[in-house]
Amino acid sequence: EAQVTQNPRYLITVTGKKLTVTCSQNMNHEYMSWYRQDPGLGLRQIYYSMNVEVTDKGDVPEGYKVSRKEKRNFPLILESPSPNQTSLYFCASSLSQVDEQFFGPGTRLTVL
């Protein structure tokens, strides 16, 4: 089954404790991205990757890191999480920026 998976689905952590949210797709997609969704603000792109080893900042990259060492995986790293990073995070993949985006199920992160 073609899908985008994210782990964990739910996470409660404390300020400053490094964490990684994994994202994996099995559709051989070139383009992957991370979004955060906050009430009233819609979906805002954090980082995107057009191909392996190529990543670039989206609209809200501060406080986040990503890597794209292989095509299928695109982890999101929070080196020192802060409460303002409490949000619902979605990973997405597609053939390219202008193609249908396939979203993962989401990761709800709470930073205390």
Added chain:
Amino acid sequence: GQQVMQIPQYQHVQEGEDFTTYCNSSTTLSNIQWYKQRPGGHPVFLIQLVKSGEVKKQKRLTFQFGEAKKNSSLHITATQTTDVGTYFCAGPGGSQGNLIFGKGTKLSVKP
């Protein structure tokens, strides 16, 4: 920077009424996509519009892309409770690879 604005933010309708959400970009778009997110779910792709003035239909949903390729609309005829959710438009951003989403229109349908 480039903005994609969507109105209204919320819409409450009686089942059977029509619904329209509007999307406006500050710049010309090469294409525009529409997504639906059910409560508690993730966004799901509905359609992509590419051509100026394009109109596409999916059953009770009608999508339009403006002549200037700066605005788009989604119209639902005779809403049903299954239409409940948030509808987002999205278009390519100013950078080579980023994607910008509107803030979405949350639709609720009263049976």
